[in-house]
Structures are given as structure tokens and as C-alpha cells.
Amino acid sequence: MRDSRKQGPWPRISHPWGRWRGHWRVAREVFFFVSTHTGTSLLVWLLVGIALALPASLMLVQTNLSRLAVDWGGGRASVSVYMELGALNTAELAAQLGRRAEVEAVALTSQDEALQEFTAYTGFGDALAGLTRNPLPASLRVTFVADAHADALEAVAALMREADGVADVVVERTWLERINAISRLANALGLVFGVLFGVGAALVTATTVRFAIDSQLDELKVMKLVGASDAQLRRPFLYFGALYGAGGGLVATMLVSLGLIVLEVPLLDLLGSFDQTLVLGGFDAAFVVTLVGLGSALGMAGAVLAVRQRLAGLDVM
Amino acid sequence: MGRIEFLNVYKRYPNGFEALQDLSLVFEEGSMTFLTGHSGAGKTTCLKLLLCLDNPTHGQILVNGVNVSRLSARRLPHYRQNLGAVFQDHKLLAARSVFDNVALPLRVSHMREREVRRRVSAALNRVGLLERESLLPMQLSTGEQQRVGIARAVVSRPKILLADEPTGNLDPELSEDIMALFQGFNEVGATVIVASHDRALIESLDNPVVELSHGSRVG
Numbered sequence: 001m002r003d004s005r006k007q008g009p010w011p012r013i014s015h016p017w018g019r020w021r022g023h024w025r026v027a028r029e030v031f032f033f034v035s036t037h038t039g040t041s042l043l044v045w046l047l048v049g050i051a052l053a054l055p056a057s058l059m060l061v062q063t064n065l066s067r068l069a070v071d072w073g074g075g076r077a078s079v080s081v082y083m084e085l086g087a088l089n090t091a092e093l094a095a096q097l098g099r100r101a102e103v104e105a106v107a108l109t110s111q112d113e114a115l116q117e118f119t120a121y122t123g124f125g126d127a128l129a130g131l132t133r134n135p136l137p138a139s140l141r142v143t144f145v146a147d148a149h150a151d152a153l154e155a156v157a158a159l160m161r162e163a164d165g166v167a168d169v170v171v172e173r174t175w176l177e178r179i180n181a182i183s184r185l186a187n188a189l190g191l192v193f194g195v196l197f198g199v200g201a202a203l204v205t206a207t208t209v210r211f212a213i214d215s216q217l218d219e220l221k222v223m224k225l226v227g228a229s230d231a232q233l234r235r236p237f238l239y240f241g242a243l244y245g246a247g248g249g250l251v252a253t254m255l256v257s258l259g260l261i262v263l264e265v266p267l268l269d270l271l272g273s274f275d276q277t278l279v280l281g282g283f284d285a286a287f288v289v290t291l292v293g294l295g296s297a298l299g300m301a302g303a304v305l306a307v308r309q310r311l312a313g314l315d316v317m
Numbered sequence: 318m319g320r321i322e323f324l325n326v327y328k329r330y331p332n333g334f335e336a337l338q339d340l341s342l343v344f345e346e347g348s349m350t351f352l353t354g355h356s357g358a359g360k361t362t363c364l365k366l367l368l369c370l371d372n373p374t375h376g377q378i379l380v381n382g383v384n385v386s387r388l389s390a391r392r393l394p395h396y397r398q399n400l401g402a403v404f405q406d407h408k409l410l411a412a413r414s415v416f417d418n419v420a421l422p423l424r425v426s427h428m429r430e431r432e433v434r435r436r437v438s439a440a441l442n443r444v445g446l447l448e449r450e451s452l453l454p455m456q457l458s459t460g461e462q463q464r465v466g467i468a469r470a471v472v473s474r475p476k477i478l479l480a481d482e483p484t485g486n487l488d489p490e491l492s493e494d495i496m497a498l499f500q501g502f503n504e505v506g507a508t509v510i511v512a513s514h515d516r517a518l519i520e521s522l523d524n525p526v527v528e529l530s531h532g533s534r535v536g
Contacts, residue, residue, distance in 0.1 A: 019427055021429075021430075022424075022427050218408075218410065218411075219410050221408070222408050222409075222410060222421065223421065223425060224397075225370075225402060225408065226397065226398070226402075226421055226422035226425050226469070227394045227395070227396075227397035227398030227399075227400075227422060227425050227426060228394060228425045229390075229391075229394040230390065232394075232425060316368075316370050
């Protein structure tokens with residue numbers, strides 16, 4: 001009784017499972033349409049795939065640079081402090097620096113040790129033996145903890161420059177910092193390109209769906225006349241968008257995979273020249289599912305855009 | 318459902334054209350009425366408003382006491398699923414078979430495929446096209462296409478059947494056949510409204526006639 005009041009004098013004709021049958025029928029029709037219009041479908045998949053491949057590649061670059069940074073964790077940032085000749089407070093400064101939280105270790109090299117190292121590495125011992133005094137200064141090599149901020153390095157360097165007996169301070173930018181900087185750049189580029197190319201992928205799908213709507217306007221008008229709801233009119237085009245987007249995501253994974261195959265050998269050769277190695281990671285099942293899902297969502301977003309524009313105010317008679 | 322009332326209905330289009338002016342009409346449940354008048358008199362506008370494809374500028378259209386021009390977007394499809402409509406240009410889908418065209422309203426309302434087949438066959442049998450169900454509309458004559466349109470309009474067993482110039486492209490003999498079909502549906506209880514300017518056809522039948530001129534009732 002309550003149901004009939006809610007529906008007024010116009011009862012629903014449908015079966016409770018009818019809605020799902022409708023979805024299933026629309027899905028089959030969309031698959032059929034896409035498979036019979038292979039030229040258009042391939043073109044759309046390729047366009048969406050290319051649009052998604054660049055930000056996806058940057059995401060992979062960022063992932064691998066982060067891994068590289070972790071693998072090269074030994075190359076921490078450091079500051080070298082060179083003392084004036086004959087400075088007497090070197091050990092005191094070393095102790096002072098060692099108490100700081102951001103400092104992991106302080107290695108003190110005395111003037112004598114510096115001379116011994118120089119002699120051992122250069123073989124110029126005989127030349128130096130002729131000098132009346134040792135020309136090499138004592139030095140401190142300050143190594144920082146792994147998560148030390150660049151500001152902390154600068155603060156320690158500034159403190160040392162002002163200390164008595166210090167001749168020079170050199171802040172050493174390590175590979176780690178460079179890699180982290182490149183990683184941050186890749187991340188930022190990935191975000192920017194992700195948004196730009198994501199919008200591009202959605203617009204490509206929107207344009208294609210709009211053409212699909214235009215080719216089926218007569219059918220849509222008749223469907224509306226015989227009682228199709230707005231959701232029923234929209235449904236096939238949302239399926240189109242999702243299918244085009246998901247296909248584009250798959251094409252993107254193929255393009256990225258192709259790129260990895262091409263780049264892997266030269267990249268490993270380059271790393272080998274630094275006595276480093278890297279197993280390229282990030283291209284796994286989760287990456288593929290994310291890319292296909294993202295493509296599908298962007299495709300649907302494009303379809304919603306096209307459907308809203310095209311079906312609003314559809315003139316039936 | 319089947320009683321239709323137009324109460325002081327006005328319709329002005331965005332270009333300023335007054336299609337209906339203070340129109341009040343009643344179509345009793347189970348009646349078959351001709352809506353006639355010159356081109357632009359307001360016949361098609363009446364049917365558009367009844368199908369809720371447009372809203373009146375002023376006034377009410379009641380179907381069994383419910384103002385259909387104020388139906389929510391959610392209830393509108395159910396209302397349309399309970400109406401049948403036939404058009405002069407048939408509005409058939411060229412790429413779909415006769416069977417699929419007639420089945421469209423049932424599939425839109427998510428009916429089981431077995432029931433769809435049963436009802437479509439019955440409707441096609443009623444209009445004499447059961448043997449042609451697998452053909453495309455363009456493979457049929459104009460009269461046959463109109464009968465497919467009628468089969469599609471009645472396949473969901475609507476209580477109201479609307480027809481806009483259904484015999485406009487047909488010769489007199491075919492027109493009589495089509496009208497006989499409408500009378501048959503009316504005899505089993507459907508409220509039928511036929512918009513037509515075919516005077517000879519209307520006068521050959523003994524049904525109530527509502528004549529419109531410049532959007533108002535004149536007869």
C-alpha cells in the first residue's frame with residue numbers, strides 16, 4: 001500500500017533484478033560497439049595511453065630514485081672544517097660538535113695524521129720532509145644523521161666559521177642530496193604532468209563520447225519517449241568512458257614497460273660506473289591496477305562531462 | 318489511470334509563440350477523442366505536455382488527478398512507461414530490427430527477456446507483422462512502419478495511447494486500417510487521443526472531436 005502511494009498511479013513494471021539485467025545488457029552492447037569500431041577504439045586507447053604514460057613514468061622514476069637514495073644511505077651529508085696552522089682548540093671543537101643531535105660522528109685528523117695520509121696517498125713525502133714545519137692543517141669531518149635537514153648543515157657550518165682557529169669550512173653536497181633533489185623534482189613534475197595529462201585524457205574521452213552520443217541521438221530520443229530514466233540514457237556512455245579509460249591505462253602500462261626495457265641496460269651501465277647497482281622497482285601488479293583504475297576513472301569523468309553537456313535539454317519531438 | 322484534464326493551460330515558447338491559451342479539456346477514461354485543427358493550432362503541443370516533454374507556462378495537466386507537469390525526475394520515467402505514443406514519422410530505430418524496436422519500452426523497464434519475447438510477439442501479431450520481426454524498419458513499407466510504431470506504443474499495455482498525425486503519410490485505405498487498430502485498443506479500455514488534421518478520416522468515424530485554433534478550443 002505504501003509503495004503504491006509512493007509511485008502514484010504509475011507502477012513500476014520492472015522485476016527486482018531488472019536493473020542488473022539492464023547493466024549487463026548495456027555492458028554487452030558497449031563491448032560490441034567498441035569491438036566493432038576497432039579503428040576509433042585503438043586511436044582513443046593510444047591517445048589516453050600516451051597521456052597517462054608520462055606521469056606514470058615520472059612516478060616510477062621518483063620511486064626508483066627514492067630506493068637509490070636509501071641504498072646509498074652511507075653517503076651522508078657532511079661538513080669539513082679546516083683549522084688554522086697551530087690551532088689548539090681542534091679537539092675541543094670536535095667534542096662540541098659531537099654533542100649536537102643532528103651530528104652523527106666527528107672525525108678529527110691532526111696535522112701529523114694529515115701529513116701521513118698525504119705522504120701515503122701522493123708519494124711526495126720526500127719533498128715535504130725538507131720543509132721546516134708541517135704545512136697541512138688539522139681538520140674535522142662532521143657527518144650528519146640520515147634525516148638531517150640542509151638548514152642544520154648550514155647552521156653548523158656558520159657556527160664553525162665563527163669559531164676561533166677555523167680557517168675554512170666546506171659543506172659537501174653529497175650524491176644523496178642530489179638524488180633527493182632529483183627525486184623531489186620528479187615528484188613535482190609527476191604531479192604537474194599528472195594533472196595536465198589527466199585532464200587531457202579526460203578531454204580525449206569526453207570528445208569521443210560526445211561523438212558516440214551524437215551518433216545515437218535518435219535512439220536516445222526514442223528511449224526517453226518510452227520512459228528511460230536519465231540514468232539509463234547516461235549509462236552506456238559512462239561504460240564507454242570507463243572502457244576507453246581502462247584500455248588507455250593498459251596501453252600506458254605497455255608503453256612504460258617498453259620504456260623500462262629500452263632504458264634498463266644504459267641505466268645499469270651508468271650506475272655501474274659509480275660502482276652502484278639498482279633493481280628497477282615499482283612496476284608491479286599494484287602499479288598496473290592503479291594505472292588502469294585511474295584511466296577508467298578519468299574516462300568516466302570525461303564521459304560525465306560529455307553526457308551532461310549533450311543530454312541536457314535533449315529535444316525529443 | 319486514464320482520465321485526463323487540461324485546466325487553464327497556457328504554453329508560450331521562448332520565441333514568444335503562444336501555442337496554447339487558456340485551454341481547458343477533459344478526456345474521459347476509456348474514451349477515444351480526435352484532436353484536430355490547422356497546422357500550429359496546438360495539437361502537438363498538447364501531446365508534448367501530456368508526455369511531459371515540456372511544461373505548461375501556466376495551468377495544470379491532471380492525469381487521474383495527478384498534476385503531471387510537476388512530476389519529479391524520478392517518477393517521470395514510470396509515468397512515461399505507462400503511456401503509449403505514436404508519431405507521424407514513426408520514430409523507429411533504423412539500425413534495430415522490428416522486434417528490437419517493439420521490445421524497447423519493455424527493456425527500458427527491465428522486463429525479463431522471456432516476458433519481452435511473449436509480449437512483443439503478441440503486439441506484432443496484433444498489428445499483423447509477426448512474420449517480419451527480424452527485418453529492419455527500412456525494409457518495410459510506410460504503413461508497416463507505422464504499425465511497428467503502434468506495436469511499440471501498445472506493447473507495455475498502456476492505459477493512455479497518444480497519436481500525433483498517425484495517418485499523415487498513409488493512403489486512405491491504410492489510414493482506415495490504422496484507425497481500426499486504435500479503436501481496437503480503445504475497446505479494451507485504453508484512453509486514446511489522436512491528433513489529426515485529416516477531416517475526411519475524422520468524419521468517417523463516430524468519435525468525439527476537440528477542435529483547436531490558435532491554441533484555444535473552438536469546437
